Amino acid sequence: xKRVILILAFLCLAGPSAQAQAPDAAQLDRYADEAQKALGExxxxxxxxxxxxxxxxxxQTAEVHxxxxxxxxxxxxxxxxxxxxxxxxxxxxxxxxxxxxxxxxLSELGQFQEALSGLRKGFRQSADxxxxxxxxxxxxxxxxxxxxxxxxxxxALGLTRLYPEDPExxxxxxxxxxNYAYLTTMKLSRVAPASLWMHQxxxxxxxxxxxxxAAVRDYRAALALDSKTTGxxxxxxxxxxxxxxxxxxxxxxxxxxxxSKEFEQELRLDPTNANAxxxxxxxxxxxxxxxxxxxxxxxxxxxxxxxEEAQIGLARVLITLGKPEVALPHLRKAISLNPANExxxxxxFLGYRALGNPAEQQKALAEFQRLHSLRARPDELLTFAPQExxxxxxxxxxxxx
Numbered sequence: 566x567k568r569v570i571l572i573l574a575f576l577c578l579a580g581p582s583a584q585a586q587a588p589d590a591a592q593l594d595r596y597a598d599e600a601q602k603a604l605g606e607x608x609x610x611x612x613x614x615x616x617x618x619x620x621x622x623x624x625q626t627a628e629v630h631x632x633x634x635x636x637x638x639x640x641x642x643x644x645x646x647x648x649x650x651x652x653x654x655x656x657x658x659x660x661x662x663x664x665x666x667x668x669x670x671l672s673e674l675g676q677f678q679e680a681l682s683g684l685r686k687g688f689r690q691s692a693d694x695x696x697x698x699x700x701x702x703x704x705x706x707x708x709x710x711x712x713x714x715x716x717x718x719x720x721a722l723g724l725t726r727l728y729p730e731d732p733e734x735x736x737x738x739x740x741x742x743x744n745y746a747y748l749t750t751m752k753l754s755r756v757a758p759a760s761l762w763m764h765q766x767x768x769x770x771x772x773x774x775x776x777x778x779a780a781v782r783d784y785r786a787a788l789a790l791d792s793k794t795t796g797x798x799x800x801x802x803x804x805x806x807x808x809x810x811x812x813x814x815x816x817x818x819x820x821x822x823x824x825s826k827e828f829e830q831e832l833r834l835d836p837t838n839a840n841a842x843x844x845x846x847x848x849x850x851x852x853x854x855x856x857x858x859x860x861x862x863x864x865x866x867x868x869x870x871x872x873e874e875a876q877i878g879l880a881r882v883l884i885t886l887g888k889p890e891v892a893l894p895h896l897r898k899a900i901s902l903n904p905a906n907e908x909x910x911x912x913x914f915l916g917y918r919a920l921g922n923p924a925e926q927q928k929a930l931a932e933f934q935r936l937h938s939l940r941a942r943p944d945e946l947l948t949f950a951p952q953e954x955x956x957x958x959x960x961x962x963x964x965x966x
Contacts, residue, residue: 802827
């Protein structure tokens with residue numbers, strides 16, 4: 566965890582007050598200047614030695630103990646920092662931020678229960694951005710160490726709201742969320758091992774691992790317990806579609822037919838399930854049944870207007886049906902939702918070409934080519950969970966001219 570920035574929160578503790586009980590003001594001034602210069606230059610060893618001299622000369626000056634505690638903290642010498650910070654608070658309880666720094670040291674030493682009060686204060690009350698951030702990370706760590714997982718997740722959610730693009734926070738919170746999900750699932754397996762929800766969780770886990778046949782078995786086991794549960798037929802259909810890559814062409818065709826039936830069954834249970842409507846539309850589109858594909862895609866965008874993939878799928882069908890003017894609004898909607906999707910611009914290129922609009926056609930082509938050149942290789946992408954729906958992709962032979 567980064568600590569150097571915390572210096573700024575505590576520099577105000579040094580200064581004239583350190584000379585209040587000075588037996589030798591000149592000597593105190595010299596060591597104070599050395600200490601602050603070394604601290605500002607992050608020469609913590611030199612700063613520690615200077616503050617230790619100040620402590621010897623003026624042992625009743627709270628600010629000296631506080632600054633020395635800060636230096637030890639920066640050196641990761643938490644066991645040495647704690648007594649210095651305790652002494653500072655004993656001499657002057659009103660010193661700002663020292664109780665928070667003490668709590669962070671205690672947390673680093675694994676003394677989580679004692680640290681909680683100060684960490685809560687730092688995270689919830691501090692106006693200093695760096696101090697609040699560090700307190701939040703330590704508070705999350707303390708709650709985790711005390712096995713108060715719910716409280717740790719609450720802090721993590723707060724951190725991600727306050728610092729939505731902070732890499733360190735995203736990393737620690739991501740680990741926490743993953744661990745919490747695992748622990749919750751393990752608890753589910755203990756309290757209800759044969760439940761619908763356990764079968765569904767097992768199916769999702771198998772699907773994420775690419776074990777699609779096992780996932781289908783788990784989802785069907787869940788349905789056997791309650792045939793009216795929504796979402797399960799969609800998941801079965803999705804797993805069947807994803808299993809195609811490991812099958813022969815005949816087996817893949819059978820899987821697609823079975824998947825279509827599952828999506829249709831899902832829509833009978835829940836006519837508003839846009840995901841099921843979209844997947845069914847995509848199967849119809851790939852099979853060349855454009856009228857049924859259009860109907861399914863239109864159902865998906867009706868219930869979920871911000872469904873980017875469905876907007877693109879519908880536009881593709883409309884262009885193929887010779888209705889490019891009807892397709893364009895759907896592509897513009899998709900682009901407004903995600904301006905970085907090359908598939909949208911490729912379809913826009915096709916739409917303007919069908920309409921005989923060379924100027925807009927060239928603009929769409931140029932943007933497609935720009936995005937296509939920036940596209941990351943698949944092995945550069947981190948994927949921790951399967952996509953909820955099939956992504957729209959370029960046709961294998963697509964090469965605009």
